[in-house]
Amino acid sequence: MTLLHTVKPDNIRVIVFILFTCFSYSMAHAQVDQTAVDDFIRNVAYQQKKPLKDVEAIVNQASFQSDIIEKMTRPAEKTMTWERYRNIFMKQERIDAGVDFWKANEKVLNEVSTETGVSVEAIIGIIGVETYFGERMGNHLVLDALYTLAFGYPRRSSFFKAELSKFLELCNNEGLDPLAIRGSYAGAMGYGQFMPSSYLAYAKSYDSETGADLMNEVNDGIASVANYLKVHRWNKGGLVAIKATKDQNAEALAKQKVKPSKTVSYYTQKGYESTNTIDPNTLVSLQKMEMEDGTLEYWFTFKNFYVITRYNHSPLYALAVFQLGEAIKKARETK
Template sequence: MNSFIRFSIPFFLSLSALVTTAHADAAPLSGKPGTSADRSSSREENEEFANFVQWREVGEFIDQIVAKHGFNRTELESVFGKTRYVERTIQLVKPAPPGQPKNWRAYRGRFVEPVRINAGVAFWDQYADALARAEAEYKVPAEIIVGIIGVETIYGRNTGNFRVMDALTTLAFAYPDTPNRTSRIAFFRGEVANTLLLARESGIDPFSLSGSYAGAIGWPQFMPGSIRQYAVDFDGDRKIDLSGSPVDAIGSVANFLVRHGWKPGEPLVFPATVTGDGANRWQDLIGKGLVADYRLDELEATGVVPGTELPEHLLYGLVDLQNGFEPTEYWIAANNFFSITQYNRSYFYAMSVIELGRAVKASRER
């Protein structure tokens, strides 16, 4: 973790001091991680006092992080006593009702469109030096960094106005009844702990952090744990500020990708078709995880046909982009495509990042 993780907020001596500090007004919009699409209602409509301190599981959680991280129990009880339940977060994490098939073209249309492309050109023009430096240091193309920040928050326009402590605590202890409830509860409880650790390490009020309904923060929508692990001070001011420094956001996105397997100079995706020549064994390659595991000859043996010549020394995976009731698109993805899916575990997301970045680059060059 970078030793200079601090925010542009005065240092306070203890959590008890932190939680009694007045909070700044939140940003007017909220951003769903990976979509930037949600707009929240007023805080009064979304939040209510829940007295989390009286919840048995919250008490057990406090015991755990006191023992593990050396927090003061009284101070933590004060924090959770001021944390509010946010019903809106519960509604937003619920899965979409069944019946409507996934539609890549509709999804793409939300992100690769004139507003984001024009905003991306302006962003690239303004921060060209930082993007060039990130590309040189991390070997991540500027267009990929631009694509991620554009998809996430429309270049800082839509970073979220939920208090992170409220959103994460609500999801950590009141996650709705879904098939993945157990794993999501574990994830969000980890992020509550990371929020408290980030606040302590940075000398800030944990309630000063605002973000999406799922607790993602700043221009690149990093979760608190990702801030602690992957965020970098890229503007050289000896603090990390993903909400106020687009340059820190640029460097942090690049560092995140490198730490998740980005390989300099390797390709992303290639168009493909599928045939019955391999007895439709290509179907066995669908949904095999976010990793490139197959040699080119192995793909071809199942009936996958590349639309162009591919490097034979790399490993690949088969990506299916469903188009509602229209034919599915198939792509052969290399390692760097799957590195992007570690940012958001979705083929749609990774492809929209790639295509938005390319569209911004092409528009800027014109």
């Protein structure tokens, strides 16, 4: 007779549960270097002047999520053509949702835009691309995401260790529960999907009476997105992007940097023309966007386009934000 046969059924279930829990915990932590985790915990406790046991109590509850590593190695911005990427966001239902979001938050959007100089459509475009206007903020526990990437993604381990440290600091400062906050697989949170370091640096409370809550307060989300763009030197009233055409005999150009550094006239001499009238001395960049059939779209992009890429470095992202914001603005005006 085995040992389990001598134990009552209810006790067997308890034993099985305990064994399963221990096994799950072991598997969750088997894929990371525990020595590195322990070193991290000690450093955070020292730097943030927290009791070691308090930091341990949080970090040791994190769980390694292998699917996050897979997602990090295949971001949409690097695997899709512009046409496919654009079609994710430029759907009528998202545009309609943006019109509704603008209407519901018009007062705050107008006040924040006036105060910061950042256009409403830029704010709307970012929140629409990032979280479908707050409806899709992510299902991953931020603690798990940052833990997984800090200790299981060597290529950017230093970055995510720093973000995990900032996350713990943020939760302490704002009284947030680190075991409950959900966000993206990369650890971004709230309406604008701020990483912890950006949350600490740029999050802004709309009413200035309490700490910024980007997970629950849409007004704080709006104010924080605008503040991020303002701090990165958004040009009030400035252009973002204008479509360009390529002459049949235009000179082939290597990939251009996103930050504008050449004049419109420079590109005109190379065989690229704007579809709108622009001062030939204006600094622009020329961005090539690939379509599904292999052809290219050409866009003259301005300083504000570059500012959007400070939020996300992908030119595809910046152009999607721009086009979604413009589409929502146009739909709102025609309703």
